């Protein structure tokens with residue numbers, strides 16, 4: 001794996017490195033970790049990679065790696081959103097598969113451009129919609145798709161954080177600065193940063209697509225040009241109604257992603273801050289709680305746990321499940337050039353859908369209100 005981004009002081013790059021290497025299928029061997037060549041070299045030392053493979057910029061990494069006999073197989077993108085597109089395109093054009101962090105790109109137009117390049121090159125493109133890697137999320141997906149809940153009739157998904165309750169970006173906090181700058185974050189603020197997770201989780205588990213939305217986006221903290229709070233009504237493609245809300249100004253909230261999905265036979269409930277439990281409330285019979293590590297889940301889900309009951313796994317292991325499936329897809333490609341990306345890994349379709357959601361939520365916000 002070659003990484004772009006993930007230099008000193010960055011948030012998610014080091015998490016990707018830990019997760020990718022967890023199962024021994026992947027090794028970080030190259031990177032362009034910062035826009036600053038000295039910082040990139042320094043990060044290379046921290047990650048224990050050979051000095052000649054800590055590159056000054058991503059263009060140099062693609063060019064030099066593509067000429068090596070022991071070249072990287074894929075590029076992992078962990079930079080701010082505005083450079084996801086050029087980095088992904090450069091990687092694909094040099095023959096490397098891509099694993100990108102979300103959102104796929106900064107805008108819908110960019111996502112469509114990327115989709116065309118992915119299709120033309122035929123290379124693998126995966127997106128780390130992290131929460132899709134939690135075994136109990138996948139168990140929820142398997143149950144739902146097998147019809148355990150019956151017809152889906154209502155969906156509620158929330159993702160609330162409080163870390164942008166004040167104008168943190170004006171203090172220079174690195175992660176807040178670029179997320180509140182449309183030039184680096186893209187079209188969406190909270191909707192692009194965490195709304196895409198909520199949207200993807202809903203479609204990933206329900207197996208349904210969101211067909212229509214009615215959105216209300218706000219910039220609650222003065223001085224922001226991007227949204228920091230979003231409330232969206234939605235209709236699934238089977239007509240089922242739903243609600244999605246995301247906020248980064250929900251003071252005191254940490255990383256409260258929740259999915260509530262109701263069918264004719266019952267409703268399932270999963271919460272990221274307590275990811276070891278999946279609760280299913282059945283209509284007319286007692287509720288069931290599925291525990292992480294339990295052997296009563298499907299064989300596929302059992303294989304996604306690394307530890308037995310009662311031993312906590314978390315975000316890094318969820319990321320690692322996505323990487324493991326991505327690595328399996330690359331291995332399959334070694335033997336069969338027509339092998340496709342595992343359907344457990346969100347790909348370019350999920351990237352375009354989530355960017356369509358962001359674009360529509362932003363451009364249609366605040367239409368259709370009436371006064372009381």
Ligand code: NAD
Pocket residue numbers: 004005006007008009010011012013032033034035057058077078079080081083101102103128129130174175178193
């Ligand atoms: P960050 O600001 O902490 O780190 C970004 C890193 O990219 C820095 O090291 C910076 O120097 C580097 N960088 C910027 N431009 C570069 C370039 N042209 N070439 C090489 N390096 C460059 O940001 P972050 O919070 O880690 O977010 C990074 C990405 O990951 C974003 O797209 C964000 O949406 C996504 N993210 C996803 C999750 C998740 O749950 N999946 C969580 C956090 C962040």
